[in-house]
Every structure is written in structure tokens, then in C-alpha cells.
Amino acid sequence: MFEFLNRPKTATADAAPEQVKASATGHAIAWPSAGRVAWSPRDVVSLTRTGFTGNPIGFRAVKIIAEAAAALPMVLQDQERRYEAHPIQALLARPNAGQGRAEILEALYGQLLLTGNGYLEAVGDEGLPLELHVLRSDRMNVVPGPDGWPVAYEYGVNGRKHRFAVAENDSKICHIKSFHPQDDHYGFSPLQASASAIDVHNSASRWSKALLDNAARPSGAIIYKGADGQSSLSADQYDRLLSEMETQHQGARNAGRPMLLEGGLDWKPMGFSPSDMEFQKTKEAAAREISIAFGVPPMLLGLPGDATYANYQEANRAFYRLTVLPLASRVLGSVSDWLSDFTSEIITLRPDLDQIPALSAEREAQWRRVSDAAFLTDAEKRNLLGLPVLEVGDDG
16 A cells, blocks of 8 residues: 555656655555544643543542642741741732632642643742732743753743743742653643543543433344335435434433334344443543542542542541642642742741641651650650741740
């Protein structure tokens, strides 16, 4: 087939052979076939549409992680004390006129989970920002400099672009990205890792919907045996039969309606084949792959067949310990380092582990072990528990 496509035309006696130019890679072209797997596009916008807005498992996985991480109680401290009131805490409590702390953090975590990148914009000229805003990752482009480090960020909306310059220790954009082994400037999201499973899950859902539209049963065969031995319908008979099947026997509202056959027509129902029966199992397996990619125990998403955790409480504890806390600690650490550049003071923003109900048993055991360690000084005990050297409100 490939030789035929690249073969020169046969020369005639009256004309010189026509010169034919062929691509050097023509022999390597893979021509599409009917059996080729069709995957959805892998760009950020398409993945968000198919994996979040169009898939219940991806939607719930992102929501449960983002909401849990945004609701974590936080502590702000430096090397000497833990603050009960601080300008950074006030800024995070009311970052802008339209959002509170939970809303802006949920949006930031959601962007990070969906695209692998999260962008915070600081509004203000000098000192601590007056407002903070989460920018959409699909609209942001990193502008690298000659040395590979970003020199600017370009944010495009409706054909208009705004450029945020980046200087040393001076950037209006806080870029938080997930680890990507093959990209220096952008992160890799769980949505990208689970893209194939999302396609399988969505395809299985469409198959189930098509089955419901066809009276929730597999198709059968209508056999025609004419009185005179004919085995085929005329064109008018075929069109009439097809029209009646579509209007009278398809769709959920026509489920169970008896079929009236005449003129030698006979209905032969077909049972589910083994491949039909595997669709539900395939859908459940794809759902589990999606939840695993996001780090959510399948039990928390209501998926059957999970016996890894003894009970829901253990699954919830593992969810916080292995997914929510690592994500929140990394994001809050990046935000606190970024805000420290504006205030010229070294502060740390982290989750307050002692106020997380899912970890109460672990924290209680740790406090008991540390308190019973008589060989440790009070300062060493406070350090092990993540507390500053001085008590809250102690002026030294």
C-alpha cells in the first residue's frame, strides 16, 4: 500500500517521466484504521472538561481533596513564637472582596490538582499585598530567560495579555507546581496520569446510557420468512419496520412495550455476551484507577470491592496522612515563603495537626510519648511537637 502511494507514474512514449517527490518519512506513516483507539485530547482544557466537569469520579476526587485541604486549621509562627494575630493571617482570612480563606485555597488546590500548576497574584505596590487572587492555570504562560529561570509570566484573556515581570525575590506571582519529570516550567497533574482511565470510564457510561435508550436490554434479531419463501424485505417494508422500531420500541419510556410482528416477522432476543457483562467491571476498575491517581481511598468515593482498609476511619486517616497533608504543607510552605519576601521576615505557615479530627488518635499518642520522656528538656519536647521555643504571648 505504501509502495503504491509513493510509486512514480508510468511514463508514456510522448512524455518524459514525471518527477514525483515523496517524503522521507512516508514509509513510516501509520494510516488510520477502523480499529484504532480514540483517546480524548490531552491539553489542559480538554482534560478538565472530560475528567472534571464530565466525570463524577474525577469531580468528586478533586472536590474532596481541595475542600479538605482548604478547611485545615493553620498556624503561623516564626522561630520564637506562634502568632494568634498577624497581618498575614488577616490577609488570608479576607484575601479579596469576593473570597474568603476557604474559597481562595479551594480554588488554588483545585487548579493544582487539575493542571499541576497553581498561580497566586499579589495586588499592591509596597509591603504586604492588599489582595490575593488565584489565576487560571490554562491562561498562564511561563516566559523563561536565557538561563532557563522564569523572567515573566504572561496571562492571556480574550486575546489580551498581561505580563508579570519577575525579579530576584520580587514577583507578583507565586507559582506552585507539581513534580514533572519532563518539564522544567510546568507541573504534572493527577488528571493527566488518569486520563486513559477517565476515557474508559466515560465510554462505559455512554455505553450504559445507550443500553437504557434501547429499552435497557441487548438488541435482538428480527427474522423475516415470507409466505412464498422470500428471505428479504422490500425497501418500503424495511423503512416502515425501522421507523416503527425507533418510535415504538426504543427509549426508557417504551421499555417493556410488547412488539406486534406481522407478515412472517419473528423476534429472536439475544442475551448478554461475556463482553457485555464485563462493561460494569471495566467501569469500576477505571473508577478505582482514577481515585488511586488522585490519592483518594476508593472507599471514600463509594466504590465497591475495596478491602484494603479495615473501616472508614482508617481510610479517612490514610487520606489525610498520605494526600491532604502533603499537599497542604507544600502549598502553604510555598505561600509563606513568597509572602515572607514582602514582609522581610521569616515566617512559617503550616497545618495545625492538633486540630484535625482524623488525626486526633495519632496526635494524642505522640503527645503522651513526648510528655512521658523524662530525659527530654521542655525545649526539646516543644520542638518535637512542632511548637516554637517560647509560649504564645511570651515576650522573652
